[in-house]
Amino acid sequence: MNLRQTFKDLIRRGRIIKEEDPRLRTPCEEVTVFDEKLAKQVDKLYDEIDRINKSTDDPGEMAAGLAAPQLGMMVRVFVINTESFKRALANPEISAIGKATSSYETCLSLPGRHFMVARPQTLTVKGQNVYSGMYATRRLHGRDAQMVAHEINHLNGIMLDQSAVEEVFP
Numbered sequence: 263m264n265l266r267q268t269f270k271d272l273i274r275r276g277r278i279i280k281e282e283d284p285r286l287r288t289p290c291e292e293v294t295v296f297d298e299k300l301a302k303q304v305d306k307l308y309d310e311i312d313r314i315n316k317s318t319d320d321p322g323e324m325a326a327g328l329a330a331p332q333l334g335m336m337v338r339v340f341v342i343n344t345e346s347f348k349r350a351l352a353n354p355e356i357s358a359i360g361k362a363t364s365s366y367e368t369c370l371s372l373p374g375r376h377f378m379v380a381r382p383q384t385l386t387v388k389g390q391n392v393y394s395g396m397y398a399t400r401r402l403h404g405r406d407a408q409m410v411a412h413e414i415n416h417l418n419g420i421m422l423d424q425s426a427v428e429e430v431f432p
């Protein structure tokens with residue numbers, strides 16, 4: 263990795279905790295109180311995604327999802343921010359998993375590493391609104407399903423290097 267890339271990685275990583283940090287391998291706590299503190303934690307996740315996306319013009323470097331433990335917050339919350347699915351969910355659960363397909367994936371907590379991973383092409387996710395605690399269910403496909411599976415793994419303390427089929431060296 264050259265100096266320019268190293269610098270870029272540092273900027274991109276920002277407040278995102280490093281891959282060696284044991285918090286990334288620790289299951290997160292269920293959310294039981296939907297209060298101001300939780301809303302602030304969600305704001306931090308959205309702010310971090312914004313910050314990363316303002317730092318690059320390359321669509322391949324854009325952040326489209328972030329899980330709370332990646333900022334050291336050990337709660338079961340993630341934010342997904344794609345064209346077709348923009349939502350913060352608490353206590354998300356996956357059901358009705360469709361056929362798996364292999365795809366290429368990266369993780370902001372594993373900078374510079376690339377993996378092949380098997381992900382469901384469709385799934386149903388059920389979770390709670392982070393502000394009201396109300397339950398919502400949504401059927402997702404393609405990249406959105408892949409991202410939800412990735413982020414829920416984070417909440418269970420499972421990193422991409424543990425769930426991947428293989429590491430890819432570009």
Ligand SMILES: [Zn+2]
Nearest residue numbers: 368369370371
């Ligand atoms: Zn990740």
